[in-house]
Amino acid sequence: MDKKPFIALFICFAVAGTVYTSAQDVNNGKKIYNEYCKTCHQDNGQGLGVVYPPLAKSDYISKTDKQTIIREVVFGKVGKVKVNGKEFNGMMMPLPPKYKDKDISDVISYVFTNFGNKKGKVTEKEVTAAKKKGKIK
Numbered sequence: 004m005d006k007k008p009f010i011a012l013f014i015c016f017a018v019a020g021t022v023y024t025s026a027q028d029v030n031n032g033k034k035i036y037n038e039y040c041k042t043c044h045q046d047n048g049q050g051l052g053v054v055y056p057p058l059a060k061s062d063y064i065s066k067t068d069k070q071t072i073i074r075e076v077v078f079g080k081v082g083k084v085k086v087n088g089k090e091f092n093g094m095m096m097p098l099p100p101k102y103k104d105k106d107i108s109d110v111i112s113y114v115f116t117n118f119g120n121k122k123g124k125v126t127e128k129e130v131t132a133a134k135k136k137g138k139i140k
């Protein structure tokens with residue numbers, strides 16, 4: 004099999020990756036995911052049973068505006084939510100205050116650009132603006 008096209012593609016992604024993301028932000032996002040979000044949403048964002056919805060290829064993420072998701076992650080989320088055809092009715096706790104706006108943008112960007120999601124990144128400014136709007140009633 005000719006591996007050249009794959010290698011070329013890989014180089015493209017690698018170059019694009021270093022141009023558009025600083026490795027530090029990605030590492031910080033991944034670190035926070037692993038120390039916090041993973042407990043519930045699991046290693047690869049696959050979720051857990053009927054309790055924790057998946058983040059992997061989540062149609063909820065793809066169709067919900069970024070501000071709403073930021074506010075739900077920061078202030079918590081309760082009640083029914085349908086993700087990839089399955090209904091969940093649980094509760095996500097508010098994010099511990101030790102995570103600063105930069106941490107929040109890093110971890111949400113990490114989720115939005117991994118696990119098969121193509122939502123794009125969120126900036127620290129977007130997080131600050133979303134937080135000002137407060138909890139979703």
Ligand code: HEC
Pocket residue numbers: 036039040041042043044054055056057058061063064072076080081082083084086091092093094095096098110111114
């Ligand atoms: C203590 C468990 C727990 C932790 C930790 C947690 N979540 Fe959640 N998350 C949930 C539950 C439960 C729901 C569904 C809430 C509902 O039923 O409305 C949810 C829903 C979501 C949703 C919307 C539904 C979906 O699957 O697309 C997103 C996005 C999300 N969480 C992201 C995160 C991120 C990012 C983190 C880490 C910063 C995180 N969560 C940490 C339990 C958790």
